[in-house]
Amino acid sequence: MTAPPRPRAVAPADEAVRAVVGRARRTTWRYAALGIAVPAVLLLGWQAAGMAGLVDTLLFPPPSRIAVRCVELAASGDLGADTAATLGRLVPGYVIGAAAGALAGFVMGVSRTAGAALGPLFSALYSVPKIAVLPLLLLLFGLNDTPKILAVAITVFFVLQINTASAVRQIDPRLLESARSYGASGLRLLRFVLLPGALPGVLTGLRTASGLGVVVVVAVEFVASESGLGHLIWNAWTLFQPDRMYVGLVAVAMLGSLFSAAVTLAGRRAMPWRSR
Amino acid sequence: MTVPPPMVSAQDIGKFFLAADGRAVQALDGVSLTVREGEFVCVVGPSGCGKSTLLRILGGLVEPTTGTVARRPGQPPVPPAAFVFQDFAVLPWLTVRSNAAFGLRMAGVRRRAAERAADAWLLRMDLADFADGYPDQLSGGMRQRLALARAFATGSPVLLMDEPLGSLDPQTRRLMQEQLLALWQEERKTVVLVTHSLDEALLLGDRVLVMSARPGRVIEELAVPFARPRDPGIQDGPEFGRLRARIWDRLRDQLSVSAR
Ligand SMILES: Nc1ncnc2c1ncn2[C@@H]1O[C@H](COP(=O)(O)OP(=O)(O)OP(=O)(O)O)[C@@H](O)[C@H]1O
Numbered sequence: 001m002t003a004p005p006r007p008r009a010v011a012p013a014d015e016a017v018r019a020v021v022g023r024a025r026r027t028t029w030r031y032a033a034l035g036i037a038v039p040a041v042l043l044l045g046w047q048a049a050g051m052a053g054l055v056d057t058l059l060f061p062p063p064s065r066i067a068v069r070c071v072e073l074a075a076s077g078d079l080g081a082d083t084a085a086t087l088g089r090l091v092p093g094y095v096i097g098a099a100a101g102a103l104a105g106f107v108m109g110v111s112r113t114a115g116a117a118l119g120p121l122f123s124a125l126y127s128v129p130k131i132a133v134l135p136l137l138l139l140l141f142g143l144n145d146t147p148k149i150l151a152v153a154i155t156v157f158f159v160l161q162i163n164t165a166s167a168v169r170q171i172d173p174r175l176l177e178s179a180r181s182y183g184a185s186g187l188r189l190l191r192f193v194l195l196p197g198a199l200p201g202v203l204t205g206l207r208t209a210s211g212l213g214v215v216v217v218v219a220v221e222f223v224a225s226e227s228g229l230g231h232l233i234w235n236a237w238t239l240f241q242p243d244r245m246y247v248g249l250v251a252v253a254m255l256g257s258l259f260s261a262a263v264t265l266a267g268r269r270a271m272p273w274r275s276r
Numbered sequence: 277m278t279v280p281p282p283m284v285s286a287q288d289i290g291k292f293f294l295a296a297d298g299r300a301v302q303a304l305d306g307v308s309l310t311v312r313e314g315e316f317v318c319v320v321g322p323s324g325c326g327k328s329t330l331l332r333i334l335g336g337l338v339e340p341t342t343g344t345v346a347r348r349p350g351q352p353p354v355p356p357a358a359f360v361f362q363d364f365a366v367l368p369w370l371t372v373r374s375n376a377a378f379g380l381r382m383a384g385v386r387r388r389a390a391e392r393a394a395d396a397w398l399l400r401m402d403l404a405d406f407a408d409g410y411p412d413q414l415s416g417g418m419r420q421r422l423a424l425a426r427a428f429a430t431g432s433p434v435l436l437m438d439e440p441l442g443s444l445d446p447q448t449r450r451l452m453q454e455q456l457l458a459l460w461q462e463e464r465k466t467v468v469l470v471t472h473s474l475d476e477a478l479l480l481g482d483r484v485l486v487m488s489a490r491p492g493r494v495i496e497e498l499a500v501p502f503a504r505p506r507d508p509g510i511q512d513g514p515e516f517g518r519l520r521a522r523i524w525d526r527l528r529d530q531l532s533v534s535a536r
Pocket residue numbers: 293294295301302303321322323324325326327328329330362490
């Protein structure tokens with residue numbers, strides 16, 4: 001019996017596909033490795049400079065010492081408690097602010113009346129640095145978590161409101177016309193056109209707000225808190241414990257990047273049509 | 277023989293737009309047009325003469341400044357008219373299947389039933405393999421066919437098509453013209469088709485309207501004498517060439533007007 005000819009004809013194509021996929025994967029890995037290698041080299045340089053006595057290790061403790069301190073703080077539970085305290089303010093503030101901001105922005109984008117009524121007011125308020133209202137919030141709510149959560153929420157609110165309103169207004173009018181021509185109106189227009197059409201802008205807002213939220217929660221903890229990563233950093237300064245301060249800085253950096261990575265990932269999930 | 281009833285008729289349509297600089301731009305001037313059931317009317321004219329505007333007015337998307345439009349009302353869930361837009365305007369965030377089902381969903385048809393009807397049209401338009409993908413993953417020609425599937429799937433008796441084949445390469449375009457011809461012969465929809473291609477207008481249409489440069493008026497109306505069902509081969513005959521030359525003669529003056 002002779003071998004069927006088909007597999008042979010298919011094999012080169014299979015190989016070509018595999019080669020393309022392999023190349024794409026190698027490229028991805030190469031870039032990922034590069035992204036890790038650069039910080040690693042910088043850290044090693046820092047370490048070497050510290051050991052060679054080129055920098056003042058009191059102010060710039062070498063990474064190895066920071067790592068040791070980090071493990072100590074983690075083991076004692078202090079680091080975990082501070083991280084939990086910060087998250088306990090950041091996450092509720094972010095969620096409340098984002099939900100309210102997206103809703104307000106959506107209404108202002110859809111309704112010209114609402115946009116005209118609230119637009120100028122909101123853009124005036126937007127330019128007020130939100131951290132400046134913290135004393136007022138403290139006055140109103142006292143020294144507990146509420147003013148801190150609200151400070152985050154207010155910051156996030158404005159970012160979401162502005163991004164969402166402009167996202168709704170920027171939906172391609174040709175798409176709106178085509179949807180209307182097929183009878184889309186009211187709730188159906190909302191669900192099939194306005195919400196998905198505004199989603200990219202909402203997600204841009206969410207990403208921006210995730211960074212700003214971390215900034216605000218840390219700043220608030222500097223001045224008005226007995227716990228949290230912001231307090232950890234500030235307290236390390238007042239007690240002159242540079243290595244503890246660096247632990248706090250690293251923890252904030254990690255928290256911030258994990259937070260925005262989570263938002264980005266959720267965004268990709270929510271917009272499967274943007275796969276390319 | 278009885279004359280079929282009018283599906284869309286426009287009387288003395290005029291349309292002004294407010295341009296960005298605040299001046300009024302007249303897009304249409306005294307256009308009257310009656311399209312009867314099962315008729316295929318093609319509209320040709322220089323760019324910017326108001327063809328898309330006329331189509332929008334016929335479909336009720338835009339109100340005319342002067343004149344009146346009468347449409348035979350649809351029977352829900354079937355809409356009175358379905359559009360195929362110049363730039364397709366399929367929704368990028370819906371899957372190909374959901375886009376094809378869009379008209380029916382908006383008319384209140386349940387998802388299952390709408391998608392079944394959509395799938396049948398995707399199959400006819402050769403898009404069944406892409407039903408779960410998104411429009412971004414389609415080529416221009418495929419997106420065009422998706423826009424056609426979306427219009428046909430509504431079951432609307434009236435199709436208003438704005439250069440539906442405009443962005444296709446010449447070979448694909450010719451193929452799609454033949455498919456459209458076959459499709460129309462099976463479905464017998466009432467169609468108004470805007471096109472820049474005289475061949476397309478003569479191959480597909482029962483009537484060809486020639487419009488003037490802006491403000492658009494109907495300057496010539498030509499009944500296409502070829503019997504139905506038509507064979508695409510008529511394009512190579514002498515009669516076809518004569519008609520094309522006649523339309524081109526009228527159109528040429530207008531093109532030079534609008535170029536000035
Ligand atoms: N919404 C609008 N606002 C202002 N002017 C408009 C509007 N829509 C169309 N016009 C103007 O009306 C005129 C006719 O436009 P229309 O799109 O109907 O032309 P057309 O014949 O379809 O052109 P083309 O062949 O290039 O598609 C143009 O001068 C255009 O600038």
